[in-house]
Amino acid sequence: DYVEVDLRPAADDYVVWHNPTIRLPHRILPHRVSRLSTRILRRAVAEQNKGPLVRACDLFRHYPWGLGKPLLLDLKFGSLPEDLIWFLRRFPALCCFGARTTTVLEQCFSITSDRGRIVAMPKFPWQIDAFIKAGAGVVRLWQHGASQQNLDYLRRHNVQSLVMIGNRFYPGLSNRERLTDVLARHPDFVLMDDPAEGLYWRSYV
DSSP states (O other), X not given: OXXXXXXXXXXXXXXXXXXXXXXXXXXXXXXXXXXXXXHHHHHHHHHTTOOOOXXXXXXXXXXXXXXXXXXXXXXOOSSOOHHXXXXXXXXXXXXXXXXXXXXXXXXXXTTOOOGGGEEEOOSSGGGHHHHHHTTOSEEEEEGGGXXXXXXXXXHHTTOEEEEEEOGGGSTTOOHHHHHHHHHHHOTTEEEEEETTXXXXXXXXX
């Protein structure tokens, strides 16, 4: 399985942060992370008691590689800047790269030639075909997009599938009930989970 980390641009660096926006102290409306400096972001993260702000360079310096789990970088970019591509080329054997657009997918091939280390992350199922044509070897689907038709389509194109199930799709169900339901409907998947995050990964065999 993976340890997934969301990487996105700030105004002066690249930071680990899931949402595109962040609330600043004494401000009503949230601000876009991409328009804020790391100095301002660091203060805002501290105010929210979410721990220290992690920059890309800090992530690779302090990540516990001894866990034996590859780091899956969810690259929240429309296109990767050249300096970030250069930086990521230093770690191709340690990471997998998540591409939200076909442009980023193609750029990832300049970082590593291993198709198994590049995970296409279409937001909608109808984007799957574009990622396959761009050379995707692995496609991650949300549970609602993991229809048998889509899974069979990926299998016919020799593309591995990852299905992620989040709590929002199963309100009121316990982890055990949620997983039992998924296993019953997709017996050809093997479970890969991270209970601490409440997200469940399953990779196609």
